[in-house]
Amino acid sequence: RFHPAGATVAAAAHRLVLAAGGSEFGTVSLHVDDEVSFATWLPLLPTLGAVLEQLLQRPALARQLDECGQQLRNSEQRFRDLFDHLPDPCWLIERGHFTDCNRAAVALLGYAHREDILQHPSRLSPQRQPDGRLSFDKAEEMMQTALREGVHRFEWEHQRADGSCFPAEVTLARIRIEGHDALYCVWRDITQRKRVEQQAYDLAFFDPLTHLPNRRLLHDRLEQAMANSVRSGCHGALAYLDLDHFKVLNDTRGHDVGDRLLAQVALRLRDVVRGSDTVARMGGDEFVVLIQPLDENAEIAATQAHRIGEQILAVLAAACDVESMPWHGSASIGIALFHGHGLPAREVLKRADLAMYQAKAAGRNALRFFDPSIQVRVAARAQLEADLRLALAGRQLTLQYQPQVDACGHCIGVEALLRWQHPQRGAVAPIEFITLAEETGLITSIGQWVLGEACRVLDGWTRQPAFARLQLAVNVSARQFYQGNFVASVSELLRTHDIEPSRLRLELTESMLLGNLDHAIDTMRELKDIGVRFSLDDFGTGYSSLNYVKRLPIDQIKIDQSFVRDIHTDANDAAICRAVIAMGRSLGLSTVAEGVETAQQWEFLAGEGCDAAQGYLYAPPLALDAFADWLREHG
Template identity: 40%
Template sequence: MSKEAYIRLRHEEQLRISASVYETSLDAILITNIQCEILSVNKTFTEITGYTEEDVRGKNPRILSSGYHDKPFYKKMWVSLLTEGYWKGEIINKRKDGNHYTEILAITAVKEKGEISHYIGSFTDISELKSSEQTVKILTFYNPLTMLPNRNFLSRKLSEILEACAETQMRAAIISIDLDHFKNINDTLGHDQGDIVLKQVALKLVDCCGTHFVAHQSGDEFTVILENLNKEFEIAFRDVEFMVEKLKKNLSFEYSSLDHTFHITVSQGITLIGDATETADDKLKETELALYKAKESGRNNYKFYNNAMQSTLDHKVTLESELRYGMKHNEFVLFYQMQVNDQEHIKGCEALIRWRHPVKGVINPFDFVPFAEESGLIIPLGELILREACLQLNRWSKLEETKHFSIAVNVSAKQFYDKNFLPIVKSIIAETRIDPSLLIIELTESLFIDISGDLIKTMVELKNMGVSFSLDDFGTGYSSMSYLKKFDIDYLKIDQSFVREITTDLTNQTIAESIIVMAHKLGLKVIAEGIETVGQRDLLAAAGDIAVE
């Protein structure tokens, strides 16, 4: 075979291979002349665009244009092609059916004798990938229920606003919004109905706020950012308050479903942004703290953040830490206030908790028990008190002169309703080996506001064990003869506010005497708190048998 024939055969073979690659390539390929008229396209081009070769032959590739890209975009493409002979980038084009798709396009300028003669374009459809990316973006930056920006988006937006405020000295405001008692809707109607309420709130928020930024952080918590407020604090404050009142009004509505009607209201916490160098997280924490204060003050309310709130929070954080440390290191001790009968014989006592703080000295329970209630630490603290009181009963049981002493232990409503309360009491009684009849659990009237089956069950089981119950501060709260009859109470304690002035105040004397007479008719024993004089004791004793503290 001659050299010329061999070269011709090799050239034909290369052409066949190139043609095969051209037709079987997974990339779409189109070839144009120097005038950008399409000469040829492959099979993949047709599969992606919907256009056959006959449809596009002689046409300009702009037949695929979606109109998405502007003139500067294409100008930059052509500058690259003419100077470098190559361009590659992401482009949005249009199929024959009108639908848009995203492709990665590479264009190469083909030269003959140093001059461009053709252009070859190859592209890959990445629409599915872009769709997945868009889905990820939506899940990352938007709440899937309301499609409002989520906390991630909010943090980014807020960071931008903080920078802008620092540069321009303009003001902005953040409003945190939380639905009041939203849990009741979910618990009563189910989460599907709760979601409907959240969507309605989202629509009302967007409608009310206009162009202002609205986010749905999570659950029933929303956030509004008011931008470009006046530099003057008083004017900005007035504008924010106007919007807050508007939100309060527009987000108050009735929602009815399944024979239930709920009145929707919101609580709001607000903080203003000036030129301070604070982070987005700092400002969000401020609004959340203000929101907490709004809910604490009765809901359907709003509060502006102030530095005192942060000081209070810091104090609570420190107090919680010190309470936990104190319980762990035996800083809490019990003192016992004796209860004597009218013959001045000791019949028992009430256990009173004190905190022997290593720095602050002895701390009164009024200074830490309310916070223990609020934080939930009353549960472990109450267990500590009960255990120590029962250990003291055990010690007294071994002495002839004290073996008949009873101990009354104060138990809060939160403790009593805790699911572990009954097992804990049973366990402590068994561990300390005390006579249960010498243990008195002292309750307040607030426990009986919401009476449940669990309350009755717990009281019955403890009564069956021999434990007694005392009703503390009777006459100062929700006094009701019905629960005295319904619950097997053993003792009534007359609050010291009635006792203190009974020798000089006829009204208080009459109330105290009436309580004693009523209690005895119901078969209850009576304890009078705060007796300081013999005259007070004798006056009450004349109405019936009592014990005094």
């Protein structure tokens, strides 16, 4: 720093510049105090210029500048090499314009030259993105977001030179170039990732065989339809359909053929419904059609749904070509209307399912709408099932005994009949709970209890002379009879109670035996070998074929009460009873007529040679103590 004035300043400055110029590197710093006028410095400027020119011409400084330039060129080349050899496509965006891109971008987009991309960036995207927005508008928004936040990642659909499109994941990062903000863009082809995501989505929400929505996706769409119904005020409908006799096709022609039929059914359903409707497969041979929107008026909406249901029945009734053979099928359809969120989605589905079963009960190839009374019956059935499960443990089940009387009026046997005394409902009719027990599988446990109770009673009767000669008949269900341990369980009960096996008579029906006749005969023979007797119950109500009756190791035939009831007013019933008695006699089998209520009925039966009668003519089913009193009175 120099603080003199005038020429002295100039001389001092001159000496300083010369001194600096005498070394290989030098820096000159001049500071002018406020009191030194500009006029004082003016004569010095030419001298300073000359000295600086000499400095620039010195070799050392030139080398330095050249090295700096080379370093800049090397740095730029490294950047270019790194930029061009990145495996992911990338480019630079400055002030909204594409100013550079790498080789990967050129190659993956299918262009020949870099300039093709830089000069026509609008070709790199379709007009609209998958979300429906214009590509130009969305690109502007994405760039502004990246400039504001520093980094922004999003998905984008790119377009190749050949016009094909593919999904990409794009990352925009803000950088500084020559003093201004720019964007460094890197993107990656995510076609494979999208394919895997779609496969996972399809597995979660679509049926792999028919490619229809599955139960989960249907439930979601039903919820959406119900929400739409709230806004629009329109009704919707759910049609639940089940293919009739599909099991026959599966069992006779194999599951591959069944699968081909299901695929054809799916195609036909998609073709017959409207674009706004949804066809879904629930599993097996069950499909659901979500029909919406329908009219605001419930009656009109039901008519519209019925029309679509009829169209479905018609298209499914047409022959299907499976395995080069025509298959004439049909379907049963149940329809439930819905309006808004008045019911949960699962309740609507359940109602349609119940209506479908009503269509099946009506003879199949039919359509039924949900009847609220069905729900009442279903709820009552569910409660009855729950009560029945408690009945066995709570000792609400009992046996009553109805005598079987021969032509001389002597009691030769007894049938044990199951009864249920409900604590609130009182006596429940057997037809109500026995059918329910068979459907739910409870009949197996109940049947085992009945057998055990019958054996216990027989054990007690052994020590009473008046009862010791009686046979006790017990009804056996198909589920119980076909259990693998049935023979062993009966044998164990007989041993436990030390009962003469011939005093136990098992009653079987025709229908339960025909399901697996050979198995039934084998089981019966095993028990027959140890002395157990058999009756064929309800004879005449099934096939009543002599071909199988003669093969069965039975001891007795029971004539069903439906033939006995009108024996004097219906000639056919009289002829059937006469034929059954004659057949029994010819095969060496005893005959027992059920439901005998009048002396006239028994007179006819006895005259034809019937061995015994059971019915209200002699006694109704009686409690154990009441039967003992009856036996003492009638002998």
